[in-house]
Amino acid sequence: MAAGEVVLWEADDKSMRMVPRLQRMGVTAGLLCLLGLLMWSASHATWALYAGALYLLGEIAHWAWDRRRLVEAHIVPGEADGPARLRLRRVGGRITEHDAHRVARVLVIYDNVHNLARLRLSLRGRPLLFGRPGLPPALTTWQQACPRAQVDDRSAHWGMPGVPD
Known part of the structure; x- marks a missing residue:
C-alpha cells in the first residue's frame, strides 16, 4: 500500500479458490461417471451426461462471476x-x-x-x-x-x- x-x-x-473448485469438479465428474456406468446396462445413462454438462456450465458461470468480485x-x-x-x-x-x-x-x-x-x-x-x-x-x-x-x-x-x- x-x-x-x-x-x-x-x-x-483474496484468493481465486481454484484448488477447492477443481477438487469439487473432479469428485462430481467421478461420481457422475460411476453412476453413468452403473446405469449403462439399462441404457438410461444420458441423464449423467446432461447433469455433468449442466454442472460444468454452472461452475463456469460461478467462476466468471466470482472473478469480478471486489x-x-x-x-x-x-x-x-x-x-x-x-x-x-x-x-x-x-x-x-x-x-x-x-x-x-x-x-x-x-x-x-x-x-x-x-x-x-x-x-x-x-x-x-x-x-x-x-x-x-x-x-x-x-x-x-x-x-x-x-x-x-x-x-x-x-x-x-x-x-x-
Missing part, C-alpha cells in the same frame, strides 16, 4: 493535488481506478452469524459491484472518501442459528 492510501474495504479471502477498495490521493481516486481490486487481479465522486451508493450488509460484512458498491454508469465477505468497515471513512455517495448499512435477512429467545 502506497503512502496516503486509505483502506475502505478488504476481503478476508477484494480491496482503497482511496488514493489524486495526481498533482487533483481529486481523490477510488482504486478497486478484483479477485482476478484486475485493478481499476475511478473518480470518488462517481460513487452513487455504498451498502454494507452485516452478517450477524459470522461477524463479517458484504459490500455492494454502485458507480454512476456502471453495473453493481459485489465484494467478498470481509471485516465490517467504518462507514464514516466511506462518507469522507465519497461525499456524494449514499452510504447505508443494514443487517442480513437471515437470523441467528439455534433456538430464539
Whole structure:
C-alpha cells in the first residue's frame, strides 16, 4: 500500500479458490461417471451426461462471476493535488481506478452469524459491484472518501442459528 492510501474495504479471502473448485469438479465428474456406468446396462445413462454438462456450465458461470468480485477498495490521493481516486481490486487481479465522486451508493450488509460484512458498491454508469465477505468497515471513512455517495448499512435477512429467545 502506497503512502496516503486509505483502506475502505478488504476481503478476508483474496484468493481465486481454484484448488477447492477443481477438487469439487473432479469428485462430481467421478461420481457422475460411476453412476453413468452403473446405469449403462439399462441404457438410461444420458441423464449423467446432461447433469455433468449442466454442472460444468454452472461452475463456469460461478467462476466468471466470482472473478469480478471486489477484494480491496482503497482511496488514493489524486495526481498533482487533483481529486481523490477510488482504486478497486478484483479477485482476478484486475485493478481499476475511478473518480470518488462517481460513487452513487455504498451498502454494507452485516452478517450477524459470522461477524463479517458484504459490500455492494454502485458507480454512476456502471453495473453493481459485489465484494467478498470481509471485516465490517467504518462507514464514516466511506462518507469522507465519497461525499456524494449514499452510504447505508443494514443487517442480513437471515437470523441467528439455534433456538430464539
